[in-house]
Structure formats: C-alpha cells, structure tokens
Amino acid sequence: MLQRILVPVNFTTASARALAVTRDYHPQATIRLLYIVNPSDIASATANPVINPTHANDERSKAEQEARQKLEAWKHDDEEIAVEVGSAAEKISEHAEHWGADLIAMGTRSRTGLQQFLHGSATEWLVRHANQPILVVHDVDLAEDQKRHLPPME
Incomplete structure (x- = not known):
C-alpha cells in the first residue's frame, strides 16, 4: 500500500488534475504538495548589475512565502x-x-517538437531517473467524481 505520495505542483491545470487523481486513488496516503522555486525567477527579480546578497535573500524568502500561500x-x-x-x-x-x-x-x-527540445521535461527526467514509481497524469478531462478533488484554480 502506498503511504507517502509526493505531488509536485506548479499551479497549472495539469498539476491540479494530478493532485485530484492522487486524492481519488489514494485517500489513505499521506500526500505532500511540493513547489519548486526556479532560481532564475529569483535572479530576474534581482536584475541589477550590482547584486546585493541581502536583496537576493529577501527575494528568495518572498518567492518561498508566496509559494507556501498558494500551496x-x-x-x-x-x-x-x-x-x-x-x-x-x-x-x-x-x-x-x-x-x-x-x-x-x-x-x-x-509538449512536442521544438518546445520539448528547448525546455525539456522534469516529468520525463524523473521517469528515467527517480527511484520511486511515477504516476503521470496528462492534462485531460477528469471523471466527474474526481473533479471534487480539484484544488481551487485562480
């Protein structure tokens, strides 16, 4: 029996559906939602020729706090x-x-073709390298009973 399920989310419809399917299929499991802050997002927020480490730390804290609120x-x-x-x-x-x-x-x-080539896929990498099984939920319509498990979308 699966007891601990990690659900990486990026607040897209696809990740919302993965969360709903996980909740539906594994109601007894401990579910952890994980958000990854991209370092380049922090760097772009500190786009300044003279990078102030304190400002960079503040931007990181701000990004982490915003992610926690959404989660x-x-x-x-x-x-x-x-x-x-x-x-x-x-x-x-x-x-x-x-x-x-x-x-x-x-x-x-x-994603197909050029998009996939340029951006890669965390999902694809994890399917090939993770030590745990991966459940991949495509961005498709859910069954009606699964929709009740969807998180609120903005």
Whole structure:
C-alpha cells in the first residue's frame, strides 16, 4: 500500500488534475504538495548589475512565502506542503528520497517538437531517473467524481 505520495505542483491545470487523481486513488496516503522555486525567477527579480546578497535573500524568502500561500490554498487539512529552490527534476527526486515517498504523482502538458527540445521535461527526467514509481497524469478531462478533488484554480 502506498503511504507517502509526493505531488509536485506548479499551479497549472495539469498539476491540479494530478493532485485530484492522487486524492481519488489514494485517500489513505499521506500526500505532500511540493513547489519548486526556479532560481532564475529569483535572479530576474534581482536584475541589477550590482547584486546585493541581502536583496537576493529577501527575494528568495518572498518567492518561498508566496509559494507556501498558494500551496496552503491547494492543500487539504491532512496534507503537507514543502517548498524547494533549484532545478525542478533534481529537487523533486531529492525531496522524494529524503521524505521517503512511495510514489511521485505529477501532471504533464503535452509538449512536442521544438518546445520539448528547448525546455525539456522534469516529468520525463524523473521517469528515467527517480527511484520511486511515477504516476503521470496528462492534462485531460477528469471523471466527474474526481473533479471534487480539484484544488481551487485562480
């Protein structure tokens, strides 16, 4: 039986659907929602020729706090949240290992061709390299009974 399921979210429809499917299929599991802050987002917020380390730390804290607020809105009372900063695929894998996840459940958008080549896919990397099984939920319509598990979308 799966007891600990990590659900990386990026607040897209695809990740919302992955969370809903996880809640529906594994109601007894401990679910942890994980958001990865991209370091380049922090760097762009500090776009200044003279980088002030204090300002960079402030921007990181701000990004982490904003992510936590969004995660709180998405989680159910019995679910956990976590925020990491770094490369999405690597941080998801590391977090799953440290937390002891039995499964990683994540959404994916269908990128093809040039988009896939340029942007890569954390999901694809994890399917190939993670030590846990991966449940991949495509951005497709859910069954009516699964829709009740969707988080609030903005």
